Amino acid sequence: MNGRIVIVGGGIAGVQAASSLAGSWEVSLVLGEDFLPYYRMRIEEIIAGMAPESLYIHPAGWYEEKGIRLCHSKASSIDRDKHSVKLEDGSVLPYDKLILATGSNAFVFPLEGNRRTVFSLRSAADAIAIRKALDGAGSFTVIGGGLLGLELAHSIAEGFSIIVNVIESAEHILPRQLDKDSALLLQKKLEEDGVHIYAGAKAVSADDHTLRLSDGTDVPSDVLCFSAGVRAECSLASLAGLSTDKGIIVDAHLRTSDPDIFAIGDAAELDGRTFGLAMHAREMGSKAASIIGGDTSPYVPSEPSAMLKVAGIDVASFGRITDESDVIIDSDASRCTIFTENGIVRGAVLINSKALMMKVKNAIGKPFSESFPDYL
Numbered sequence: 001m002n003g004r005i006v007i008v009g010g011g012i013a014g015v016q017a018a019s020s021l022a023g024s025w026e027v028s029l030v031l032g033e034d035f036l037p038y039y040r041m042r043i044e045e046i047i048a049g050m051a052p053e054s055l056y057i058h059p060a061g062w063y064e065e066k067g068i069r070l071c072h073s074k075a076s077s078i079d080r081d082k083h084s085v086k087l088e089d090g091s092v093l094p095y096d097k098l099i100l101a102t103g104s105n106a107f108v109f110p111l112e113g114n115r116r117t118v119f120s121l122r123s124a125a126d127a128i129a130i131r132k133a134l135d136g137a138g139s140f141t142v143i144g145g146g147l148l149g150l151e152l153a154h155s156i157a158e159g160f161s162i163i164v165n166v167i168e169s170a171e172h173i174l175p176r177q178l179d180k181d182s183a184l185l186l187q188k189k190l191e192e193d194g195v196h197i198y199a200g201a202k203a204v205s206a207d208d209h210t211l212r213l214s215d216g217t218d219v220p221s222d223v224l225c226f227s228a229g230v231r232a233e234c235s236l237a238s239l240a241g242l243s244t245d246k247g248i249i250v251d252a253h254l255r256t257s258d259p260d261i262f263a264i265g266d267a268a269e270l271d272g273r274t275f276g277l278a279m280h281a282r283e284m285g286s287k288a289a290s291i292i293g294g295d296t297s298p299y300v301p302s303e304p305s306a307m308l309k310v311a312g313i314d315v316a317s318f319g320r321i322t323d324e325s326d327v328i329i330d331s332d333a334s335r336c337t338i339f340t341e342n343g344i345v346r347g348a349v350l351i352n353s354k355a356l357m358m359k360v361k362n363a364i365g366k367p368f369s370e371s372f373p374d375y376l
């Protein structure tokens with residue numbers, strides 16, 4: 001064995017790193033939650049009635065077979081001089097290399113008024129709490145019309161006979177992924193399926209049953225859930241004196257300001273940017289393991305992409321939305337918009353246009369005229 005590695009956080013990034021390092025290193029994985037590592041992206045299924053255990057990435061025996069030691073307690077501090085991590089249960093884990101994979105927390109902003117309870121959906125425990133609150137409720141409102149908020153709203157409209165609302169302060173839903181026309185196509189379908197969308201107004205105050213918007217509208221909201229973005233979990237790193245800003249600052253080799261400590265996944269900030277996507281968490285988990293194993297090449301994040309199915313509609317978005325665009329498919333149910341910059345393809349949004357997916361992905365970074373000559 002090469003030495004001892006402690007990984008704090010059993011999300012996608014931490015588990016990926018542990019799995020890649022096991023066998024060559026003595027690996028301890030510190031789990032801050034009551035469950036074994038699970039597919040966080042599927043926790044909505046817990047609201048629908050699924051047991052959290054059925055979302056486990058691996059059964060307990062898998063970690064044992066791989067020789068990964070699981071520690072069921074939160075890490076409370078790092079002693080960088082002694083190279084050790086202290087856990088809330090009092091145990092101390094010595095390390096040669098430490099990987100921080102502490103993920104992110106939901107961003108919840110304050111509302112005026114006397115509302116007592118608001119929710120967010122980030123963990124299996126959050127999903128269990130939301131399911132309990134929905135019992136007997138007449139309305140559910142999610143603040144935030146991004147991917148997560150829309151998926152959540154649609155699945156609650158499908159599974160529960162209650163009023164479901166989405167509040168989006170931008171002019172249209174999915175402002176980071178879609179152009180306005182594509183968003184309106186999706187909004188129409190969501191509304192047909194019972195999701196009420198309030199775009200262009202901010203949530204300002206709330207009591208226990210109603211949310212008031214900046215335009216004066218009162219929205220029935222027995223259960224109120226924030227889905228307004230995430231913030232990297234940096235508290236352990238800051239306490240240890242590591243450089244942090246939007247996240248735990250890393251260099252291109254995923255090293256923090258302490259060369260024996262790495263940060264990966266949602267918690268990491270690289271070149272001023274945090275990620276918040278499972279694909280980058282997984283990539284960074286593998287890359288940190290290979291860098292620790294001697295790989296000297298830098299981590300180059302893949303172009304972000306998002307794919308979801310809402311209300312039976314396939315929505316895919318790649319790369320960046322720029323000011324120049326060409327719509328290459330436009331019908332009642334489908335739309336494909338290609339975004340360019342000086343004629344070079346930089347991004348795309350596809351609605352019900354799955355057949356074009358590979359062609360569009362391969363076109364990113366190439367001239368539009370070369371990839372789509374038929375549409376000039």
Ligand SMILES: Cc1cc2nc3c(=O)[nH]c(=O)nc-3n(C[C@H](O)[C@H](O)[C@H](O)COP(=O)(O)OP(=O)(O)OC[C@H]3O[C@@H](n4cnc5c(N)ncnc54)[C@H](O)[C@@H]3O)c2cc1C
Pocket residue numbers: 008009010011012013014030031032033040041042043044073074075076101102103104121122123148233236264265266267275276277278279281
């Ligand atoms: C409902 C939902 C749907 C999503 N859908 C998508 C999607 O469709 N596509 C996509 O790309 N991404 C999606 N995401 C985002 C994706 O899940 C995250 O990008 C990914 O989970 C990040 O992985 P991570 O390992 O960095 O952090 P996390 O998965 O957040 O895991 C971090 C872990 O570290 C633990 N931790 C924190 N501090 C400590 C400590 N001090 N001690 C011990 N443990 C600690 C936390 O409790 C947590 O278990 C979704 C997220 C949610 C919540």
